Amino acid sequence: MDLLHNLYIGFSIALTWTNIFYCLVGVFFGQIVGVLPGIGAPTAIALLLPLTFTVNPTSALIMFAGIYYGVAYGGTITSVLINVPGESSTVMTCIDGYQMALKGRAGAALSIAALGSWIAGTASVIILMTFAPALAKFALRFGPSEYFALAAMAFGLLTVFGGDQPIKIVISTLVGLLLATIGLDIVSGLPRFTFGTPQLLGGIDFIVIICGIFGVTEVFNSIEEPEEGELIKQKMRLRDLFLTWEEWVASRWAIVRGAVIGFFIGMIPAGGITTASFLAYLAEKRYSKHPERFGTGAIEGVAAPESANNAASISGFAPLLALGIPGSPTTAVMLAGFMMWGIRPGPLLFQTKPDLVWGLIASMYIGNFLLLLMNIFLIPPFVAILRLPYTIIMGFIVIFASVGAYSVNNNLFDVWMMLGFGVLGYVMKKLQYPIVPLVLALVLGRLAENSLRQALTISGGSLSIFFTRPISAIFIIAAILAYLTPVIRWGMKGLRRAKMDVA
Amino acid sequence: MWLADLIGGVVVLLLGLAIVFFSWQLSYMSEYGPGPGFLPRWIGFGIIGCAIVIIIKILRKQDKTGAFFKPRTKMGVSVLIQIAIAFLLLPLVGFSIGLGLFVGVSMRTMGKHRWISCSITAVVTAIAIHFIFGHWLSIPLPTGVIGW
Numbered sequence: 308m309d310l311l312h313n314l315y316i317g318f319s320i321a322l323t324w325t326n327i328f329y330c331l332v333g334v335f336f337g338q339i340v341g342v343l344p345g346i347g348a349p350t351a352i353a354l355l356l357p358l359t360f361t362v363n364p365t366s367a368l369i370m371f372a373g374i375y376y377g378v379a380y381g382g383t384i385t386s387v388l389i390n391v392p393g394e395s396s397t398v399m400t401c402i403d404g405y406q407m408a409l410k411g412r413a414g415a416a417l418s419i420a421a422l423g424s425w426i427a428g429t430a431s432v433i434i435l436m437t438f439a440p441a442l443a444k445f446a447l448r449f450g451p452s453e454y455f456a457l458a459a460m461a462f463g464l465l466t467v468f469g470g471d472q473p474i475k476i477v478i479s480t481l482v483g484l485l486l487a488t489i490g491l492d493i494v495s496g497l498p499r500f501t502f503g504t505p506q507l508l509g510g511i512d513f514i515v516i517i518c519g520i521f522g523v524t525e526v527f528n529s530i531e532e533p534e535e536g537e538l539i540k541q542k543m544r545l546r547d548l549f550l551t552w553e554e555w556v557a558s559r560w561a562i563v564r565g566a567v568i569g570f571f572i573g574m575i576p577a578g579g580i581t582t583a584s585f586l587a588y589l590a591e592k593r594y595s596k597h598p599e600r601f602g603t604g605a606i607e608g609v610a611a612p613e614s615a616n617n618a619a620s621i622s623g624f625a626p627l628l629a630l631g632i633p634g635s636p637t638t639a640v641m642l643a644g645f646m647m648w649g650i651r652p653g654p655l656l657f658q659t660k661p662d663l664v665w666g667l668i669a670s671m672y673i674g675n676f677l678l679l680l681m682n683i684f685l686i687p688p689f690v691a692i693l694r695l696p697y698t699i700i701m702g703f704i705v706i707f708a709s710v711g712a713y714s715v716n717n718n719l720f721d722v723w724m725m726l727g728f729g730v731l732g733y734v735m736k737k738l739q740y741p742i743v744p745l746v747l748a749l750v751l752g753r754l755a756e757n758s759l760r761q762a763l764t765i766s767g768g769s770l771s772i773f774f775t776r777p778i779s780a781i782f783i784i785a786a787i788l789a790y791l792t793p794v795i796r797w798g799m800k801g802l803r804r805a806k807m808d809v810a
Numbered sequence: 811m812w813l814a815d816l817i818g819g820v821v822v823l824l825l826g827l828a829i830v831f832f833s834w835q836l837s838y839m840s841e842y843g844p845g846p847g848f849l850p851r852w853i854g855f856g857i858i859g860c861a862i863v864i865i866i867k868i869l870r871k872q873d874k875t876g877a878f879f880k881p882r883t884k885m886g887v888s889v890l891i892q893i894a895i896a897f898l899l900l901p902l903v904g905f906s907i908g909l910g911l912f913v914g915v916s917m918r919t920m921g922k923h924r925w926i927s928c929s930i931t932a933v934v935t936a937i938a939i940h941f942i943f944g945h946w947l948s949i950p951l952p953t954g955v956i957g958w
Contacts, residue, residue: 485853527889719900759848
């Protein structure tokens with residue numbers, strides 16, 4: 308009953324003309340960002356975040372959420388039509404989607420992607436509605452030790468999901484934590500790493516770093532390694548979008564499996580939508596009776612990852628709203644937004660800001676429906692956006708990043724800092740130091756440090772507090788296991804090699 | 811790439827050493843619990859440890875192929891210089907004109923568009939920045955000598 312009442316509150320907020328407008332702007336913009344290679348959801352949200360200082364936080368969040376799941380829809384278009392993923396979460400769609408397009412079934416590939424995304428997205432919202440409040444209720448028991456352990460687990464999981472260079476992931480995480488310590492220490496009031504620069508006393512604002520490290524870095528990367536592909540020139544009629552009965556039968560369970568995998572992976576800190584789509588594709592291939600069809604234009608190979616990435620983009624809101632812990636770079640940027648608006652996401656958010664939480668959740672139904680319509684009727688105009696010269700897009704990014712960084716404190720020092728972080732991000736990418744751990748550690752840094760210091764103050768400096776409280780013990784053990792995963796992997800590789808040598 | 815990786819590892823090591831050095835000047839423990847130097851010191855130690863592992867891995871690496879600089883890196887550096895020049899000009903010409911100029915010049919140097927298109931885009935961009943950010947979103951952007 309409570310759920311229906313909350314949903315009623317949510318829809319009464321989401322269905323106001325203002326919020327419908329923000330939702331439409333969000334999904335439309337998300338779809339465009341998804342189509343454009345070289346600019347992703349975190350970049351788009353980071354660049355727009357400073358411009359929403361004066362906007363109602365609920366409306367701004369509805370728009371940002373729309374961008375997030377809209378990107379997952381939009382990225383499919385380029386994956387299918389030019390074999391270039393508009394988004395990292397649609398990389399797997401290229402494999403079979405492009406093959407389908409070569410066989411003249413581009414319409415069906417785009418259709419199943421939109422339909423699968425819509426079904427999985429809507430199912431994900433329904434589960435999120437019941438799961439997130441329960442998670443928030445559970446998190447009310449959390450104290451400083453649990454929060455520190457949770458942050459430690461999130462950092463640890465980055466080494467599992469973040470790529471094949473775990474040491475570089477750890478370094479990136481530590482640099483993010485270091486950046487979060489810059490400025491006045493809130494306990495002692497002493498300046499840390501400010502080197503006499505008054506502009507650094509308040510710390511480096513997230514927005515300055517995010518605008519540089521996502522926005523300007525992307526500009527340099529895209530100039531150096533442009534993602535280019537040849538557009539399949541196929542006239543698409545409305546009837547081409549209809550699926551055959553065989554195609555629907557082949558993909559219906561793939562959508563369900565993709566949705567389930569996506570929902571769970573999206574909730575894991577550091578799981579993210581890219582991992583979700585990757586795992587859903589692999590699972591589908593393994594489950595299939597004809598795995599040899601994958602890579603040659605199997606529709607399940609489009610349905611599963613597309614459903615998974617959309618489900619994950621929605622379920623990623625559960626840890627963000629209920630725990631205040633972002634699971635992906637995009638939700639990390641949104642967490643920075645919460646801080647900017649002076650709202651603290653976490654278990655109490657459901658009680659203190661029910662209008663924001665339920666308005667946001669209800670807007671996801673509307674946003675997903677709008678995207679379904681857009682992806683059926685508006686594909687040609689979105690494809691036309693691909694003809695926009697990159698120099699113009701680059702100009703937009705630099706303008707938004709500069710204005711965004713300037714608007715934080717109204718000084719040019721931040722604009723230069725933003726450029727500096729852009730260069731840092733570029734060098735890090737070139738040397739294969741991942742950026743995502745840095746951003747996650749940056750936004751969680753203050754919470755992690757404060758919780759650690761509070762917990763150790765309570766325990767009189769003893770680390771046992773993290774192991775004697777059951778919830779924190781589970782998180783800390785998970786964190787330790789996550790950090791040990793690369794060592795275990797390395798050991799198993801060595802063992803396998805030794806076995807092969809014997810054979 | 812091998813050399814760039816190695817230099818990267820050494821820079822990370824130096825960063826770790828610097829963090830430990832500066833955090834040593836902050837108190838590690840305070841009267842009530844961990845002090846302001848507590849976490850930074852451990853971050854520094856962590857970075858030093860990881861940097862040593864990275865450097866050893868790089869030194870033991872057999873495959874030393876791959877280049878740090880790519881054929882289009884020069885273009886990226888040129889854009890970086892253009893952005894820096896635009897930022898240097900901001901106090902003089904203002905935000906709108908400075909960034910408008912950047913867009914026009916980068917279109918010419920990168921996209922090889924015609925001068926006329928570049929000039930029109932630069933002017934339109936400057937006007938758009940002035941009205942969208944300065945007026946509509948009320949961001950007090952710095953103005954230059956002509957008041958824009």
